[in-house]
Amino acid sequence: MSTSVRYDQASLVYPGTTAPAVASLDLTIEPGELLVLVGPSGSGKSTALRMLAGLEDVTDGRVLIGDKDVTHLRPKDRDIAMVFQNYALYPHMSVAENMGFALKIAGTPKADIDARVREAAKILDLEPYLERKPKALSGGQRQRVAMGRAIVRQPQVFCMDEPLSNLDAKLRVSTRTQIASLQRRLDTTTIYVTHDQVEAMTMGDRVAVLKDGVLQQVGTPLGLYEKPVNAFVAGFIGSPAMNLGTFRVTDGHAQIGEGRVPLPRAMTGALKADTVQLGFRPEALLPAGKGDPGSFAVEALVVEELGADAFLYGNLIGDELRADHIVARIAPRSVPEKGATVWFTIAPGALHAFDTETGLALPTD
Amino acid sequence: MTTVEVSKPAPKPAPKQLQRRRSDRPLLASLALHATLLGATVIALFPVLWILLSSFKPADRIQSSEITLVDDPTLENYRAVLFDTPFPTWFLNSVIVAAFTMVIGIAMSATCGYALSRFNFAGKRGLMWVFLITQMFPVAILIVPIYTIMANLGLIDTKPSLVIAYLTVAVPFCAWMLRGYFDTIPKELDEAAALDGLGPFGTFWRVILPLARPGLAVTAFYTFLTAWGEVAYAIAFMQSRNKLTLGAGLQQFVPQFNPQWHLLTAGSVLILIPAAVVFFFAQKHLVAGLTAGGTKG
Numbered sequence: 001m002s003t004s005v006r007y008d009q010a011s012l013v014y015p016g017t018t019a020p021a022v023a024s025l026d027l028t029i030e031p032g033e034l035l036v037l038v039g040p041s042g043s044g045k046s047t048a049l050r051m052l053a054g055l056e057d058v059t060d061g062r063v064l065i066g067d068k069d070v071t072h073l074r075p076k077d078r079d080i081a082m083v084f085q086n087y088a089l090y091p092h093m094s095v096a097e098n099m100g101f102a103l104k105i106a107g108t109p110k111a112d113i114d115a116r117v118r119e120a121a122k123i124l125d126l127e128p129y130l131e132r133k134p135k136a137l138s139g140g141q142r143q144r145v146a147m148g149r150a151i152v153r154q155p156q157v158f159c160m161d162e163p164l165s166n167l168d169a170k171l172r173v174s175t176r177t178q179i180a181s182l183q184r185r186l187d188t189t190t191i192y193v194t195h196d197q198v199e200a201m202t203m204g205d206r207v208a209v210l211k212d213g214v215l216q217q218v219g220t221p222l223g224l225y226e227k228p229v230n231a232f233v234a235g236f237i238g239s240p241a242m243n244l245g246t247f248r249v250t251d252g253h254a255q256i257g258e259g260r261v262p263l264p265r266a267m268t269g270a271l272k273a274d275t276v277q278l279g280f281r282p283e284a285l286l287p288a289g290k291g292d293p294g295s296f297a298v299e300a301l302v303v304e305e306l307g308a309d310a311f312l313y314g315n316l317i318g319d320e321l322r323a324d325h326i327v328a329r330i331a332p333r334s335v336p337e338k339g340a341t342v343w344f345t346i347a348p349g350a351l352h353a354f355d356t357e358t359g360l361a362l363p364t365d
Numbered sequence: 366m367t368t369v370e371v372s373k374p375a376p377k378p379a380p381k382q383l384q385r386r387r388s389d390r391p392l393l394a395s396l397a398l399h400a401t402l403l404g405a406t407v408i409a410l411f412p413v414l415w416i417l418l419s420s421f422k423p424a425d426r427i428q429s430s431e432i433t434l435v436d437d438p439t440l441e442n443y444r445a446v447l448f449d450t451p452f453p454t455w456f457l458n459s460v461i462v463a464a465f466t467m468v469i470g471i472a473m474s475a476t477c478g479y480a481l482s483r484f485n486f487a488g489k490r491g492l493m494w495v496f497l498i499t500q501m502f503p504v505a506i507l508i509v510p511i512y513t514i515m516a517n518l519g520l521i522d523t524k525p526s527l528v529i530a531y532l533t534v535a536v537p538f539c540a541w542m543l544r545g546y547f548d549t550i551p552k553e554l555d556e557a558a559a560l561d562g563l564g565p566f567g568t569f570w571r572v573i574l575p576l577a578r579p580g581l582a583v584t585a586f587y588t589f590l591t592a593w594g595e596v597a598y599a600i601a602f603m604q605s606r607n608k609l610t611l612g613a614g615l616q617q618f619v620p621q622f623n624p625q626w627h628l629l630t631a632g633s634v635l636i637l638i639p640a641a642v643v644f645f646f647a648q649k650h651l652v653a654g655l656t657a658g659g660t661k662g
């Protein structure tokens with residue numbers, strides 16, 4: 001059945017460059033798991049995927065599929081199907097030929113190919129288009145053909161490189177649920193690359209965050225959301241992003257704007273300087289009254305009403321260390337005016353703290 | 366009853382035509398342009414037409430410069446060239462040489478162009494420079510060294526000598542051209558093919574070549590023409606009269622004394638036919654947009 005995939009200290013340095021595009025990647029993907037690889041542009045996500053697919057030569061370390069070391073195998077010997085960001089359908093073949101091409105090369109009997117192509121087409125709603133050429137399809141249909149080409153093969157591993165990035169927002173949402181449920185049904189080990197952290201949160205069994213070719217953290221979506229290991233992951237996961245800022249610490253209290261916020265003892269104990277990088281999510285900001293302990297004032301700049309939620313973007317008043325905006329989730333319908341001053345406190349236990357030098361998370365309890 | 370005045374939005378002015386339409390051009394400019402084009406066309410076509418018309422004139426009238434073009438047309442010139450001269454043999458020789466040049470030329474330049482487009486190998490840049498530089502030497506300079514090589518190989522007066530010589534002319538250029546064409550085919554298609562189980566040659570054969578049809582058609586036509594009407598190498602390498610190709614053979618009709626213009630004109634017209642046939646088949650493949658729909662983004 002499904003197999004695991006393992007990167008073992010795998011590195012890749014592109015010819016003509018010095019910095020590795022992927023550095024000593026250690027990552028195991030469990031059998032049947034959907035692992036989402038996220039990171040900003042240029043962080044090495046595609047490179048990691050291409051190392052697994054055999055499209056790039058690994059410079060150092062190993063790549064394993066199941067127990068088999070595939071580091072030096074050719075792509076065709078790895079039994080991997082890939083969905084490319086730009087689909088890469090064969091323009092001169094019909095949809096059915098595109099989907100059945102790998103089987104044809106493998107010498108599968110024609111009747112079997114037909115049956116499997118038709119089955120995949122049924123799953124993906126492509127039956128009316130089987131005889132068409134890719135150029136006569138819409139973007140969403142092409143994307144499904146690319147998926148179909150992958151699933152017809154029943155490979156050991158799926159690699160998907162931002163397969164939804166060419167679709168419009170609505171189609172992207174519906175297709176991502178389709179892909180996730182299809183993957184669960186097929187139970188095929190899958191690595192899914194995206195730079196969209198919402199996709200990562202909604203689709204992945206686990207999420208791996210890359211930055212500059214270095215793996216930052218792997219974990220369940222909620223695990224990353226609640227316990228980011230460093231300030232980068234904290235800021236990357238979640239939408240709107242976590243509020244992050246550097247604040248002065250005196251007497252075990254952080255000075256956030258006008259408010260003095262008590263810090264847990266474990267946190268202050270781990271501090272090496274008199275400043276700390278603090279993070280709190282938009283939903284961790286609770287409305288407060290002026291003068292409440294630990295409350296601080298924010299000047300409202302913009303309020304986004306989304307219907308069920310509203311987000312307030314504002315400036316922290318009385319703060320000299322940070323200039324970024326504060327984002328707070330507030331009750332919709334009766335939102336403050338632009339320019340109004342609003343008071344907030346941070347929900348107990350919702351404070352994240354990071355070392356200002358290393359960015360690593362500090363203990364919170 | 367009250368009528369409600371519905372205020373219609375004022376019709377938007379039609380977007381200004383950006384492209385210049387024919388009628389915008391002043392009459393005089395239009396006349397001048399067409400006169401120029403007409404003149405150029407006549408200059409280009411006149412020799413061909415003149416030869417075509419002359420080929421139907423009786424042999425004794427061919428040199429008269431009177432403009433009464435065809436008063437008693439005859440096929441006698443064609444009969445003479447086909448049955449009284451070695452023309453059919455030369456024609457066959459040319460077909461064989463051109464066909465081999467075309468087939469081998471396409472095979473070599475397509476594989477070479479693909480390698481240049483997709484793979485990194487030691488000496489790639491050097492190779493491309495060499496291809497360019499060899500194109501800069503005129504035939505007159507190359508003919509002597511190539512003759513020497515052919516002589517050493519014992520190929521003088523054989524068809525392979527010509528095929529090889531023509532390939533040295535056609536392949537570097539065609540490899541460059543095809544490389545440019547292959548570069549326009551997205552690399553992801555190669556990668557998809559590799560994952561689908563094809564090796565490099567399978568990818569080339571089953572995915573890339575079908576998409577490169579227009580480039581291959583141009584290559585076919587170019588290589589064919591390189592060999593078809595060529596004179597200099599043919600005269601230098603071929604010695605027996607019955608081994609000549611057309612370009613060299615036709616020269617035999619017009620020696621310095623007693624040129625036989627009627628044979629030359631009829632032969633020249635016949636020469637056009639295969640080239641036209643090859644062009645006809647090649648141009649059918651000159652279609653745009655073969656790679657459309659394969660990729661996006």
Ligand SMILES: Nc1ncnc2c1ncn2[C@@H]1O[C@H](COP(=O)(O)OP(=O)(O)OP(=O)(O)O)[C@@H](O)[C@H]1O
Pocket residue numbers: 014015017021039040041042043044045046047048195
């Ligand atoms: N062929 C190449 N040669 C040299 N450097 C490369 C090559 N391909 C990628 N890189 C570099 O490697 C790094 C990682 O690239 P990669 O394509 O893996 O990023 P990514 O995470 O997929 O980004 P994106 O989200 O923009 O697709 C980048 O800094 C990039 O510039």
Ligand SMILES: [Mg+2]
Pocket residue numbers: 045046047161
């Ligand atoms: Mg990428």
